[in-house]
Amino acid sequence: MRENIPSGQLSGNILVIGGGIAGLSAALEASEAGYDVYVVERNPYLGGRVAQLYKYFPKLCPPYCGLEILFRRIRTNPKIKFLTMSEVVDVSGSPGNFDVTVRIKPRYVDISKCTACGECAKVCPVERDNDFNYGMDKTKAIYLPHDLAFPMKYVIDDSVCKKDECAKCVSACKYDAIDFSMEEKTINIKAESIIVATGWKPYDATKLTNLGFGKYPNVITNVMMERLASYNGPTKGKIVRPSDGKEPNTIAFVQCAGSRDENHLPYCSAICCLASMKQATYIREQYPDAKVYIFYIDIRAPGRFEDFYATVSEDENIVFVKGKVAKIEEGENGNLIVVAENTLTGEKTRTEVEMVVLATGMQPELSGVNLPIKELKLDSYGFALSSPGIYVAGVAKKPSDVATAVEESTAAALKGIQIAKR
Incomplete structure (x- = not known):
């Protein structure tokens, strides 16, 4: 697992914003071509909205089979690193020399220790609306996002968790994986090109x-x-x-x-x-x-x-x-x-x-938000437009099905590596 990124100045050839199907496809294509890639994802798991589907086109099969193949490729590829619960908050510089500031929220669970045994959730007395299921059921305040979550690690929702006032999960965890002292941190990543794959929202x-x-x-x-x-x-x-x-x-x-x-x-x-x-x-x-x-x-x-x-x-x-x-x-x-x-x-x-x-x-995720990338422009509907060194993939660019989003992410990866130096 390569999510434990140290603080300080990091560097890679390509930065991918968004860990959904488009972002992962672009990241894997670039990394398997020999380039160093960082993926920044806001959720505590990779896979995006495709992971929430029952079946998808064109084969009308469950998406877990396709996602599992992507995750396996990530596990065995040292050229790709990812950060979950993270957001890009500022981008400066120019093509070939971008300076990206990333804010990482605390998971309160050490992923190097968590085995996803679930003992913590059994004793947690606090419930939350399950956003993965669009609020149709509940999870505990400490929860596994879904059955094929990658990384397969628990996370704590700090908006409802009582933390030290309760701490029943701390006592239940035999692996000492829960750490309420975790704090938000900010890191900087140097990148030569950026791929925007921020996806969509209903x-x-x-x-x-x-x-x-x-x-x-x-x-x-x-x-x-x-x-x-x-x-x-x-x-x-x-x-x-x-x-x-x-x-x-x-x-x-x-x-x-x-x-x-x-x-x-x-x-x-x-x-x-x-x-x-x-x-x-x-x-x-x-x-x-x-x-x-x-x-x-x-x-x-x-x-x-x-x-x-x-x-x-x-x-x-x-x-x-x-x-x-x-x-x-x-x-x-x-x-x-x-x-x-x-x-x-x-x-x-x-x-x-x-x-x-x-x-x-x-609706594009970037619609109505304060963009951290000054060079990134949106069309009248809120979809992103590519510019030199910054390339858009998936539904961040336009509404599309999964197959089309994957095809366009491959094109974005090709454009990204043309800027980058191996």
């Missing part, structure tokens, strides 16, 4: 007041559906209604929830239609008699994904309704009424379902 569905998220418990988002379907999710892969745990017989997907809307996200996130169709197959696999409605403005399934759309549309229990949803109301017994207009027939419809999934769009 659009805040609470802003869509007409669609009932946060008001009606059985209205969830597409990212929450991924966690419900996942075997390591809050329901161990069982898709059920949040309000009562009931198996839903009717589910509606609302496309462009906030997307292509001047009041929210004015652009198309490119993959939401495919994601909803994919999730419709999750439901049909678990509940053969379930009815699924997909309310859409336009179906977008470019290139090779057109065949997937054709396959899904042939399912007689998946109904595509062309029309933008005006609002969602609550019916009886926790059911929901989807109010829309079918633009093909002109008919105004009120469809009662037991659960609604909002296809919220992809």
Whole structure:
């Protein structure tokens, strides 16, 4: 494990900001070509949002298999080093000679000692919302981020932990891995080029007041559906209604929830239609008699994904309704009424379902934040633009599926090593 980086001035050829699928792909391509790479990741684990998916395109397989291969390559590659719970706070210099300041938050767990035995969590009396599962369940204040977390080490949420007032986890840890004296520290890294792979965040569905998220418990988002379907999710892969745990017989997907809307996200996130169709197959696999409605403005399934759309549309229990949803109301017994207009027939419809999934769009993580890189520019939507010595990869650049993000991260790595000297 190469996360225990000493304080002081460090140097490498390339600095990668973001440890998701795009950042890791770029880092591995550059490091396996012989360049020294540092990866800076804000979360306590690598893998980004891909780790939170149940299945991903194009093979519709669980992402853990692909991520495990990436992690194995990292473990055996001395040219790549990573820092979790870290953020870039300042960048100065020029291509070939960047000076990067990185702030590292304390984990309060010594990763060189932690064996992930879990004894600490058993005695911890404090709970927190599980952000990995989008708040649909709880973890203890000391927790393992997820089943394939890399590094496979526990971390303490200092916003809820009582630390020395409690310290039950300290007594339970036979390896003396918990250290409440850890403090935030700042280090400097010299880099010749920078790859920005900061990824995306789901659009805040609470802003869509007409669609009932946060008001009606059985209205969830597409990212929450991924966690419900996942075997390591809050329901161990069982898709059920949040309000009562009931198996839903009717589910509606609302496309462009906030997307292509001047009041929210004015652009198309490119993959939401495919994601909803994919999730419709999750439901049909678990509940053969379930009815699924997909309310859409336009179906977008470019290139090779057109065949997937054709396959899904042939399912007689998946109904595509062309029309933008005006609002969602609550019916009886926790059911929901989807109010829309079918633009093909002109008919105004009120469809009662037991659960609604909002296809919220992809918003770049850099949108609305104070950028630490003065040379980095954003477009009008908040996506980053490459500049000399600073190259953008993945969804930091534009909405895309995993395969496209990986391809573009390889291109960013190639540009980065053209600046760097081996």
